[in-house]
Structure formats: structure tokens, C-alpha cells
Amino acid sequence: MSPEQQNNAQAQLPQVDGERPALGRLHQQFPEAILASHSYRGDDTISVAGDSLLPIMQFLRETPELSFETLMDLTAVDYLKMGKSPRFEVVYHLYSLTHNHRLRVKVPLPEDLPEVDSLTSLWKIADWYEREVWDMFGIKFRGHPDLRRLLMYEEFEGHPLRKDYPKSRRQPIVAQRT
Amino acid sequence: MGVGEFITSKLDHAVGWARKYSIFQYPFITACCGMEYMGVACSHYDIDRFGAGFPRFTPRQSDVLFVVGTISHKMAPVLKTIYEQMCEPKWVVAFGVCTCTGGFYDNYSTVQGIDTVIPVDLYIPGCPPRPESVLDGLMLLQEKIQNQKQEILPKAKWRETQSSVSRLL
Numbered sequence: 001m002s003p004e005q006q007n008n009a010q011a012q013l014p015q016v017d018g019e020r021p022a023l024g025r026l027h028q029q030f031p032e033a034i035l036a037s038h039s040y041r042g043d044d045t046i047s048v049a050g051d052s053l054l055p056i057m058q059f060l061r062e063t064p065e066l067s068f069e070t071l072m073d074l075t076a077v078d079y080l081k082m083g084k085s086p087r088f089e090v091v092y093h094l095y096s097l098t099h100n101h102r103l104r105v106k107v108p109l110p111e112d113l114p115e116v117d118s119l120t121s122l123w124k125i126a127d128w129y130e131r132e133v134w135d136m137f138g139i140k141f142r143g144h145p146d147l148r149r150l151l152m153y154e155e156f157e158g159h160p161l162r163k164d165y166p167k168s169r170r171q172p173i174v175a176q177r178t
Numbered sequence: 179m180g181v182g183e184f185i186t187s188k189l190d191h192a193v194g195w196a197r198k199y200s201i202f203q204y205p206f207i208t209a210c211c212g213m214e215y216m217g218v219a220c221s222h223y224d225i226d227r228f229g230a231g232f233p234r235f236t237p238r239q240s241d242v243l244f245v246v247g248t249i250s251h252k253m254a255p256v257l258k259t260i261y262e263q264m265c266e267p268k269w270v271v272a273f274g275v276c277t278c279t280g281g282f283y284d285n286y287s288t289v290q291g292i293d294t295v296i297p298v299d300l301y302i303p304g305c306p307p308r309p310e311s312v313l314d315g316l317m318l319l320q321e322k323i324q325n326q327k328q329e330i331l332p333k334a335k336w337r338e339t340q341s342s343v344s345r346l347l
Binding site for chain 1: 251252254255258284285286287288289290293294295296297
């Protein structure tokens with residue numbers, strides 16, 4: 001590609017930095033709560049302390065220039081076998097319909113107290129997402145209206161997506177024929 | 179051979195013939211194998227040629243339980259109830275590798291073969307099985323139905339009737 005063509009290609013790229021003010025605003029507003037942040041090829045990621053999750057999320061949702069109306073995904077990661085500390089991380093994906101921008105928010109959680117504030121007061125959809133994460137990873141959500149298992153049955157013991165759950169430990173609820 | 183035995187064996191044959199060509203199936207479809215089941219049921223392969231073209235969506239009216247697709251441990255009690263609700267005589271077909279052995283779902287949630295929950299008469303392996311192998315399986319099932327002892331009455335009642343028929347002749 002000639003230098004001229006390269007310049008043209010670059011000129012066609014949208015000016016993304018100007019359109020994604022989320023990271024800057026968060027650093028400004030919550031300097032002590034932010035543990036880490038990075039921006040890679042248009043994906044903004046921010047890691048925050050669990051205590052300040054609720055005010056940060058409220059800020060992201062209600063500030064007009066950010067207005068993240070949609071909680072697109074809420075999941076968790078177990079870093080047991082990757083030797084990372086703390087062990088768990090809850091991951092939130094936000095999307096703004098107004099501004100067409102996205103943000104990933106992560107909250108690291110320790111093994112001995114995997115608890116974080118529930119976001120059901122901000123996004124209704126968080127209800128089932130949080131129940132699924134509780135079911136699969138055993139992470140508790142403080143203030144959740146009805147934190148029951150979502151996918152597994154009530155008799156099931158343990159949390160199957162934790163890395164220390166034996167992959168083939170089955171818990172049948174009907175009598176097994178031999 | 180006594181006259182009584184001759185009559186019952188001919189009756190068995192006739193009833194078997196009737197039963198094998200009027201299979202009312204209950205399709206218990208939970209996963210992707212269902213598409214292949216529909217393929218068998220539609221005009222290209224036309225399961226109706228074998229007298230099995232009439233799915234009943236209630237276990238009370240069906241003869242063969244087609245278990246099509248992965249069964250999870252959460253689903254197993256439902257499958258067992260459906261099986262128990264079916265009237266005698268009844269047969270069970272495990273359609274696809276997930277129902278036969280659990281397939282590649284060697285994990286915490288999947289039943290490792292439905293024969294750990296209910297008795298199975300016929301296994302059709304494949305992921306999913308081709309319609310040809312389903313039809314082959316269906317013909318094997320017909321053979322099984324034809325050749326088995328036909329119980330017209332419940333087992334205890336049947337024995338009683340048989341002995342009284344022999345006594346009369």
C-alpha cells in the first residue's frame with residue numbers, strides 16, 4: 001500500500017477517541033475506585049473496586065453524555081487455574097443506544113467473600129443474569145430480590161462452572177437403572 | 179403342537195402385523211436431532227410408508243416414544259413421567275448419539291444414555307442420524323414388534339386366559 005493510500009484508509013476510520021468519553025469521565029469522577037483501565041482497538045475496559053460498583057454504574061447510566069441504557073451481558077470468570085489473584089471477576093458489558101458506544105466493566109472478587117452489589121435496581125435484566133452467575137459460579141449479589149438457581153435444579157450441589165467442580169460429577173434426580 | 183398353541187401363535191402373528199404397521203409415535207424432541215426427525219417425517223423420506231406417519235402429542239395415545247435429542251438431568255424426571263404415562267404395549271427409540279450414550283456431552287448436566295432412566299428397545303446412533311438409518315431402525319423395530327410375544331391383556335390376566343383356553347380345548 002502506498003503512503004497516499006494509507007493516508008486515505010486512515011482518513012476513512014471514524015474518530016473513535018472523541019466519541020468514547022467513558023474512560024476519561026470515570027477517571028475524573030471516581031479516581032480512587034478505579035483499579036485499572038485500558039483501551040484496545042476500540043474496546044474500552046475498566047476494572048473497578050466492588051464497593052463503588054453501584055455509584056459507578058449509576059453514573060454511567062444517568063450521565064447524559066454517556067447514557068449506557070443497556071446492560072448487554074453480565075458474566076463471571078474463575079481464574080483458579082491461571083493463578084490470578086483475586087480468584088473471581090464479574091464482567092459487565094454496557095451499551096449506549098444514544099451514542100452507539102460500549103464499555104466493559106470488571107470487578108475482581110476474592111475467593112473467601114465472592115459478593116458484589118446487585119444491579120437489579122438499575123437494569124431489570126440484571127435479575128436473571130445475576131441468578132445465572134450465582135448458579136454457575138456461586139457469586140452472591142447483595143440486594144438481589146430473588147437469588148435462586150436459574151439453570152440447574154434446586155437439588156444440585158455446588159456451582160458447576162467453578163474450575164474446581166469435577167467436570168463429570170453428575171447429580172441425577174431420578175433413580176438410575178443398572 | 180396343541181390346537182390352543184396354534185391359535186394363540188396365529189393370533190400373535192396377526193396382532194403383531196397390525197401393531198407394526200400402525201405405530202403412533204410420541205416425538206420427545208429436545209435438540210437438533212429434531213430437524214432430522216422432521217426430515218424423515220416429510221415427503222422425501224415419508225415415514226408414512228411404514229405406517230408410522232401419525233405423531234400423537236400425548237403419551238396416552240402413542241405406542242413408540244421417540245426420544246430425539248440430548249436429555250439433561252433436569253429433564254430426566256419429565257422423560258420418565260412421559261414414559262410411565264404411555265399405555266402398554268410401548269416401545270422406546272433412542273434417536274441420535276446423545277440419547278444412546280450422552281454423546282460428546284461428557285459433563286455435569288447430561289444423562290449418559292437414556293437407558294439409565296427408562297428401558298430402550300432400539301438405538302439409532304448418529305449425530306444426527308441420516309434419515310436412511312432412521313428408516314432402517316424403524317424397520318428393525320417393526321421386526322421386533324412382529325416377532326415378540328403380543329400381550330393383549332395385562333400380563334397376569336393373559337396367563338389366566340391362556341390357561342383357561344387350553345383347558346377348554
